[in-house]
Structure formats: C-alpha cells, structure tokens
Amino acid sequence: MLQKLADVFHRQVLGMNRRNADVIYRNHTRKDFTVADDKVVTKQLLEPAGIPVPQTYAILHEIRELQEAWERIRQLADLVIKPANGRAGQKILVLKRTDDGWETPGGTHYSAGAIQRHIADIIYGTHASGAWDRAIVESRVVAHPFFRAIYEDGLPDVRVIAYEGTLVQAMCRIPTAASDGKANLHQGALGVRIDLETGRLGQGYNYEQYHPAHPDSGVRFAGRTMPAWDAVRAISLDVCDLVPLDYLGIDIVLDETQGPLVMEINARPGLEIQNVNRQGLREQLTALHS
Amino acid sequence: MSTSSRFIRVLQVLLLSVFLVIVGYRILIQDVGLEVLTPEPSYKVTLRMDMTPAEASAGAPMRVSTYVPASNERQRVAPLPHQTGPLSFEVTSDATGRRAVWRAEAAGDAQEVSYAFRVWPQSVAYQLDDELKRPAPGAAPPALHGYLRETPAHPVGTAAAQARYERIAPRRTDRLVPLLQALFEHAASVSEGTGTAAASERTGAPDREGNRWLVTLARQAHIPSRLVGGLMLHDGQASRVHQWAELHINGHWVPFDAAHGHFATLPASYLPLCRGATSLAQSSAGTGLKYTVDVDQSWTARQEMERATTAASTATPGLWKPLTDAGLSLDLLMLMLLLPVGGSMVVFFRNVVGLETYGTFLPALLAVACLATGLLWGMLAFLIVTLTVAVLHLPLERAGLMHTPRLAILMVCVIVQILLTALSVQFEWVDLSYFILFPVVILTSTAERFSAHLTEDGPAKAAKVTLMTAFVIACSYFIMNFSVVGLTLLAFPEVLLLVISFNVWLGRWVGIRLTEYTRFRWLINRHQDPSYATETR
Ligand SMILES: Nc1ncnc2c1ncn2[C@@H]1O[C@H](COP(=O)(O)OP(=O)(O)O)[C@@H](O)[C@H]1O
Numbered sequence: 048m049l050q051k052l053a054d055v056f057h058r059q060v061l062g063m064n065r066r067n068a069d070v071i072y073r074n075h076t077r078k079d080f081t082v083a084d085d086k087v088v089t090k091q092l093l094e095p096a097g098i099p100v101p102q103t104y105a106i107l108h109e110i111r112e113l114q115e116a117w118e119r120i121r122q123l124a125d126l127v128i129k130p131a132n133g134r135a136g137q138k139i140l141v142l143k144r145t146d147d148g149w150e151t152p153g154g155t156h157y158s159a160g161a162i163q164r165h166i167a168d169i170i171y172g173t174h175a176s177g178a179w180d181r182a183i184v185e186s187r188v189v190a191h192p193f194f195r196a197i198y199e200d201g202l203p204d205v206r207v208i209a210y211e212g213t214l215v216q217a218m219c220r221i222p223t224a225a226s227d228g229k230a231n232l233h234q235g236a237l238g239v240r241i242d243l244e245t246g247r248l249g250q251g252y253n254y255e256q257y258h259p260a261h262p263d264s265g266v267r268f269a270g271r272t273m274p275a276w277d278a279v280r281a282i283s284l285d286v287c288d289l290v291p292l293d294y295l296g297i298d299i300v301l302d303e304t305q306g307p308l309v310m311e312i313n314a315r316p317g318l319e320i321q322n323v324n325r326q327g328l329r330e331q332l333t334a335l336h337s
Numbered sequence: 338m339s340t341s342s343r344f345i346r347v348l349q350v351l352l353l354s355v356f357l358v359i360v361g362y363r364i365l366i367q368d369v370g371l372e373v374l375t376p377e378p379s380y381k382v383t384l385r386m387d388m389t390p391a392e393a394s395a396g397a398p399m400r401v402s403t404y405v406p407a408s409n410e411r412q413r414v415a416p417l418p419h420q421t422g423p424l425s426f427e428v429t430s431d432a433t434g435r436r437a438v439w440r441a442e443a444a445g446d447a448q449e450v451s452y453a454f455r456v457w458p459q460s461v462a463y464q465l466d467d468e469l470k471r472p473a474p475g476a477a478p479p480a481l482h483g484y485l486r487e488t489p490a491h492p493v494g495t496a497a498a499q500a501r502y503e504r505i506a507p508r509r510t511d512r513l514v515p516l517l518q519a520l521f522e523h524a525a526s527v528s529e530g531t532g533t534a535a536a537s538e539r540t541g542a543p544d545r546e547g548n549r550w551l552v553t554l555a556r557q558a559h560i561p562s563r564l565v566g567g568l569m570l571h572d573g574q575a576s577r578v579h580q581w582a583e584l585h586i587n588g589h590w591v592p593f594d595a596a597h598g599h600f601a602t603l604p605a606s607y608l609p610l611c612r613g614a615t616s617l618a619q620s621s622a623g624t625g626l627k628y629t630v631d632v633d634q635s636w637t638a639r640q641e642m643e644r645a646t647t648a649a650s651t652a653t654p655g656l657w658k659p660l661t662d663a664g665l666s667l668d669l670l671m672l673m674l675l676l677p678v679g680g681s682m683v684v685f686f687r688n689v690v691g692l693e694t695y696g697t698f699l700p701a702l703l704a705v706a707c708l709a710t711g712l713l714w715g716m717l718a719f720l721i722v723t724l725t726v727a728v729l730h731l732p733l734e735r736a737g738l739m740h741t742p743r744l745a746i747l748m749v750c751v752i753v754q755i756l757l758t759a760l761s762v763q764f765e766w767v768d769l770s771y772f773i774l775f776p777v778v779i780l781t782s783t784a785e786r787f788s789a790h791l792t793e794d795g796p797a798k799a800a801k802v803t804l805m806t807a808f809v810i811a812c813s814y815f816i817m818n819f820s821v822v823g824l825t826l827l828a829f830p831e832v833l834l835l836v837i838s839f840n841v842w843l844g845r846w847v848g849i850r851l852t853e854y855t856r857f858r859w860l861i862n863r864h865q866d867p868s869y870a871t872e873t874r
C-alpha cells in the first residue's frame with residue numbers, strides 16, 4: 048500500500064510546486080507568457096495564422112474610442128464583451144439582442160448605457176493588476192448540438208494539455224445547474240475525460256465522484272464520441288507551433304456552425320485534469336522530456 | 338548538477354557560514370549573553386477599592402488608602418495610570434510602607450478608585466551559614482529594638498509564649514539554624530491546625546496564625562522579626578492577601594512563610610506591600626470598603642525590564658541605539674524584524690502544507706497587527722471586515738458600480754465598522770494611533786483582497802480561503818508571540834540570514850503539498866475502478 052502511495056505521489060502526480068518550478072517557469076521569460084495571458088495578443092497571433100477564433104468586432108484600448116466603436120457595436124445582434132486580462136470568467140458579458148436592448152443568457156436586461164459602463168469598467172482596471180486593460184468585443188459562440196443534447200445551458204469547452212509540442216491529456220467541461228452555466232470545474236462544472244486518440248468521452252468528475260451521465264439532465268455521455276475531434280487535435284498542434292511556451296492549456300469551444308474555435312490559451316492550466324482522467328501528468332511529462 | 342543548483346548550494350553555504358561567523362563573533366568576542374532571552378513572569382496588578390459611605394457619615398471627610406509596592410533589589414515596579422475619580426490623591430511613606438491615599442472633603446456617593454502597576458519580581462533564596470550562633474540578649478542594635486518588643490499580635494515574654502518556646506527550642510546547641518528550623522516547623526504545624534477552610538473563612542486571613550507565632554517565638558529568641566503583608570499573585574482574580582515573616586539575620590531581613598513551607602526563600606509570586614500586622618487597605622470610619630485585586634500575568638524577558646527603563650539594552654550594546662535615539666521604539670523594531678518570520682510561516686503553509694491564503698504578506702501583516710492588539714481583537718476585526726465586505730458585495734455589484742469606486746465605498750464602510758467596534762468594546766487605549774492605524778491599513782487591504790476573491794471565485798471558495806487565512810494568521814501569531822522569538826531577533830538580527838536560507842530551500846522545494854495527498858487521492862485506485870475501465874476500455 049505504502050509502496051503504491053509513494054508511486055502515485057512521487058512518480059505520477061504533478062503537484063503545484065513542481066508545476067510552477069519545473070514545468071511552467073523553466074526556460075521562459077515574462078514576455079512569453081503574454082501570448083497566453085493577454086487575450087488580445089493571443090488573437091493577434093492566432094487569427095493571421097489561420098487558426099479559427101471567434102470573430103473580433105472591436106478592441107477598445109481607451110475610453111474615447113467607445114463612442115465611435117459604439118456605432119458599430121449597436122448594430123450587432125449577438126456579442127460578447129470581455130477583458131484582455133481577465134481570468135475565471137471575470138467581467139465577461141454574453142449578450143443577445145432583444146426588442147428594447149440586450150440580455151444575458153440568464154435573462155438580465157442590459158441597456159446601451161449599462162453596456163458602455165461595463166466596457167468602461169473593463170478599461171479602468173481589473174482585480175488582477177489594478178492597471179488599465181482593454182476590452183474585446185467578439186462574436187457569440189453557440190454550443191454545438193452534441194453538447195446541447197447533453198445539457199441545454201452554457202457553453203462547454205474542451206481543454207487540451209500540451210507539452211513540448213505533444214498533446215498529453217484532454218477533457219471537456221460541461222456546465223451544470225450548480226455551476227450556473229459556467230464551464231469552470233471549481234464553480235461546479237463537470238470535468239469529462241476525453242480519450243486523446245479517439246475523442247471518446249469517459250466519466251465526468253466533480254470533486255466528489257465520477258458520473259457516467261449528466262447529474263441534472265440525466266443524459267448519459269460516457270462512451271459518446273466528440274464531433275470534429277480530428278480538427279480539435281489539429282488546431283491544438285497548430286497552436287503549439289505558434290506559441291513559445293513548453294506547457295500549455297488550450298481551450299477550444301465547438302460552435303454549432305463554425306465548429307472548433309480557440310477560446311483562450313492558458314499558460315498555467317490547473318492540475319485538476321489529473322483527477323478527471325485519473326492519470327498523473329508527471330510521468331507523462333517526464334517521459335516526453337527525457 | 339546544473340549551474341543553478343550549484344549556485345543555490347554555494348548561496349546556502351554562504352548564508353550559513355556568514356550567520357555562524359557573526360553569531361560566533363558576537364557571543365565569543367562581544368560577550369553577548371544568551372540569558373537575555375530567558376523570559377520571566379511579570380504581573381500587571383490593579384488594586385481596586387469600592388467605597389460606600391454609610392448614611393450617618395454623609396458630609397464628613399472621607400479617606401481611603403492602600404499599600405503600594407516600590408522598586409527594590411528583588412522587584413522592579415512601574416506604576417500605571419491610576420483612577421481617582423473626584424478624590425484627591427497622594428502617595429505617602431512611613432515605617433510600615435508606601436501608601437496611596439485618596440481623600441474627599443465630604444463623603445458623597447459610592448466611589449471606586451484603583452491603583453495599577455506592573456511588577457517584575459524575582460524569587461529570593463538565602464543560604465544560612467551553619468556556623469551562625471543564636472543572638473545573645475541585647476545584641477541587636479537599638480534601631481531594631483522595636484522588632485523585639487511585645488505587641489498585641491506578638492505576646493513576647495508572656496508565660497504562654499515562654500512555655501511554648503521552652504518546649505520547642507532545641508537544647509544542647511547554640512547554633513542558629515537548628516533553632517530556626519524548630520521554630521519554623523512549629524509554626525508550620527500551627528498553620529496546619531488553623532489553616533482549615535472554616536478558619537480562613539472566618540478570619541479572612543488563612544494560615545496567618547503560624548507566621549504570627551514564628552515572629553513571636555523569634556523575638557523570644559532575641560531575633561528581630563516582623564510580619565510582612567502582601568499579595569500572593571495569581572493570574573486573574575485568584576490572588577490572595579497573605580502575611581509572612583521576616584527575621585533579621587546577619588544584617589538581612591530574611592523571609593519565611595511557615596504556612597507554605599518557604600524557609601528563607603520567597604517565590605517570585607509573593608509581592609510584599611507593608612510591614613507589621615496591618616491590613617492592606619484602610620478607610621475612614623463609616624466608610625464600607627471592598628478590596629479586589631486583578632492580576633494579568635505575562636512572560637517577558639529580562640530585556641523587557643531593561644527596556645522599561647533604558648532605551649539601549651545590555652544585550653545589544655549600541656546595536657539599535659541609533660534607531661531608538663531617532664525615536665523608533667524597540668517594540669516597533671521587533672515587529673518589523675518579526676514580519677519576515679511571519680511571512681516565511683505563510684510561505685510554508687502555502688507551499689508545503691498547501692493552504693490558500695489572501696496573498697503572502699497579508700496574513701503575516703495581520704498576525705503582526707494581532708501582536709499589537711491581541712489575537713482576539715485582531716481576529717474579531719478580521720472577521721468583521723470580511724463580513725462587512727460579504728454583506729455589501731452583492732448590492733454594490735447589483736448596483737452596477739465599477740470596481741474601483743466600489744472598493745472606495747467598501748473602504749469607507751470598513752473603517753466606520755472598525756471604529757464602531759472600537760467604540761462599543763471598551764479597550765485600554767495605550768496609544769490609539771499605534772493600536773488603530775496600523776491594523777486599519779492592513780484590514781482595508783484585506784477587504785480589497787476578499788472582495789476580489791468573492792468576484793473571482795464565488796462566496797463558497799472565498800469563505801474557505803478566509804478560514805484558511807484566519808488559521809494561518811493564528812499560527813503565525815502564536816509563533817511570533819513567543820517572546821523568545823522576538824527577543825532572539827532583537828539580540829541576534831543575523832537570524833534573518835537563516836530566514837533567507839529557509840526561503841531559498843522553500844523556493845527550490847518541488848515536493849507534493851500536504852493537501853495534495855487528499856486532492857489527488859482519486860489517482861490511487863485508478864485501475865481498480867470497474868466503471869472507469871469499462872467506459873474507456
Ligand atoms: N465568444 C464567446 N461566446 C460565448 N461565450 C463566451 C465567449 N467568450 C467567453 N465566453 C464565456 O466566458 C467563459 C470564459 O471565457 P474565457 O475566454 O475562457 O475567459 P477566462 O480567461 O476568464 O476564462 C467561457 O467559458 C464562456 O462561457
């Protein structure tokens with residue numbers, strides 16, 4: 048038993064300390080990280096290279112650009128506004144057109160003034176840095192029917208972990224009632240194993256147990272195969288080629304019409320995926336690095 | 338071995354050897370002693386008197402007094418602010434001791450006065466030379482003749498006293514020590530006989546009889562002797578009024594307490610206040626008096642005592658003098674030196690144990706603030722601040738306010754909240770600016786952190802991090818609150834080199850955090866899980 052524990056924790060599991068010291072920050076300068084940390088930079092890198100991303104409508108650097116940009120923004124039916132330097136879904140506004148304005152998927156009404164205030168709030172500073180930021184206005188991604196059949200609300204995404212140009216592990220994150228439509232594991236979303244080779248879904252993990260079916264809708268997902276899996280893999284490998292980081296978390300969403308789109312790149316992806324896949328990252332990374 | 342790990346090794350060796358060289362130099366050459374680090378008890382004592390003038394004496398002059406201690410070789414006394422109300426106050430001295438006296442021209446309503454001081458007592462023990470002889474009659478100098486006389490409390494020379502003395506004094510020896518032992522044993526047995534609960538209840542002075550007889554019999558043996566009244570200090574309200582004996586032997590007043598078996602010794606907890614068989618507090622006729630003693634014990638090192646009187650301590654000759662001369666208090670200096678220690682504790686909890694906290698230095702700063710205010714009040718303030726933020730967070734966010742103005746509003750509310758708490762709870766404000774500004778600055782930045790966590794991670798996670806932060810604060814507080822730690826830093830600031838070395842080690846440590854053993858427990862049985870195996874094949 049002890050032998051087994053030692054094997055799991057000293058050979059298989061990648062812990063936070065080792066991730067930080069040996070995997071993320073080794074061999075990299077601060078500048079390398081902006082590619083992942085700043086969503087504007089990410090888009091400017093990926094878009095010209097032909098990697099599919101949500102269409103960019105506007106990027107606002109300063110408050111005085113708002114007036115001119117607004118003329119274009121107000122024409123849009125659906126849109127998403129988010130900060131370049133946000134994290135954990137902070138300050139992200141997903142909007143749909145209504146008769147007298149816009150509303151969020153949750154049903155909160157937004158007037159033109161409220162949207163402009165939100166943009167100003169983004170530009171005036173974030174929690175993370177306290178510095179000024181930029182606001183991105185982009186097209187709204189609508190979940191693919193494959194995922195909508197499993198659970199109606201929110202936008203599921205696929206997280207692929209890559210190391211030194213090789214894909215290592217993957218999972219998808221499916222919102223639940225507990226996560227309030229968000230695809231974040233620690234907010235209550237379900238992390239579902241994806242078999243890297245085939246794109247088949249496995250069990251879903253939510254910190255407490257493993258589920259073969261969605262806890263709210265009851266729809267069984269284990270054993271189903273992701274659509275467009277080969278495209279997801281190809282896109283992930285292309286991202287690895289472009290981004291100057293050894294270790295990456297690539298977040299890809301599946302749009303109902305456009306297919307896979309890169310939503311963001313993470314330079315410090317969480318370690319929870321090891322629990323989802325029940326496989327330690329350390330042994331995989333060691334094998335790749337030697 | 339990579340160049341960077343070689344560099345680390347060299348750095349560690351360098352840090353340790355520089356540390357050893359400095360410490361070695363200071364201990365061996367500069368002769369800095371380690372005894373400065375030994376803590377000693379000190380007591381903050383409050384003598385409180387409640388007076389209730391009788392109806393009949395209304396309008397007559399009123400007077401109340403209590404004996405108070407003075408500094409001497411065995412104890413250092415620092416007076417603290419006392420409370421006199423509308424009465425006049427003075428301190429007088431006479432043969433029986435120093436007295437604090439309060440007076441009013443005309444007795445009015447009930448009054449409460451108090452006298453407070455901090456005392457650093459030491460225990461004393463006398464070695465009595467076996468060769469000492471019993472004193473001959475009339476050998477005592479005239480100044481001490483008063484201590485040989487018969488008094489109502491000490492019936493020296495009466496037939497009863499004489500008979501008792503004849504019965505117990507050893508014959509066939511002219512040495513002093515056997516005689517003292519015999520008298521002491523007898524007095525102890527008297528104490529045992531009268532020191533019953535019932536007797537204590539009745540006289541209000543337990544086991545006083547034995548020491549009274551010790552004095553009487555010593556006088557019978559021509560040894561000048563007297564009763565001493567004082568307190569047996571105990572933390573809280575458990576202190577007792579007590580009387581013991583002092584015998585003048587070989588030029589010294591040597592203490593004895595037959596009731597508690599202290600032969601020529603006096604424990605540190607004994608605080609002598611007056612000489613003779615008088616009561617510790619007195620009031621003018623017609624005034625009812627209730628006398629209570631409050632004691633707050635703390636462990637401070639000798640250096641504290643030094644510090645109370647002189648700015649430069651013996652332990653750090655001249656080391657901090659430029660700073661203290663410039664007006665920096667040693668207290669503040671110690672807090673500053675403690676901060677990196679607290680910070681390292683937090684790093685340890687984060688990286689090795691795996692707890693999450695608000696930032697790295699915030700918990701350390703909060704722990705240091707707790708050192709200044711006390712853990713209870715510090716924690717209370719921390720909880721109040723987080724609660725205030727938690728309650729205001731949602732309405733402010735709903736109102737659609739932008740982040741930074743929202744923080745400013747939070748700050749106003751937090752400060753008002755802290756002030757309200759400070760007003761409603763009665764504190765002893767020693768120095769308001771020091772006690773309040775420092776924590777307020779830290780607490781408002783706590784508010785900012787907490788509000789960020791609420792937005793980013795939601796209330797459940799934020800509450801969890803709050804609890805872990807509180808836990809880490811408490812742990813760092815307990816380590817830093819050991820006076821030895823602070824004093825070691827003051828006396829040997831080069832210990833900070835060890836702190837750096839510890840953090841260099843932490844900075845290279847890539848092991849599994851303690852909490853990760855439960856976090857990744859799911860990986861232990863990955864192959865045995867049947868459902869998993871069937872799903873993925
Ligand atoms: N273009 C978009 N269309 C629809 N939803 C979006 C869009 N952009 C972001 N979101 C929503 O916001 C969440 C977080 O977005 P992301 O770009 O990953 O930012 P963060 O760094 O804060 O996680 C996504 O999981 C999704 O639910």
Ligand SMILES: [Mg+2]
Nearest residue numbers: 135136298311
């Ligand atoms: Mg994301």
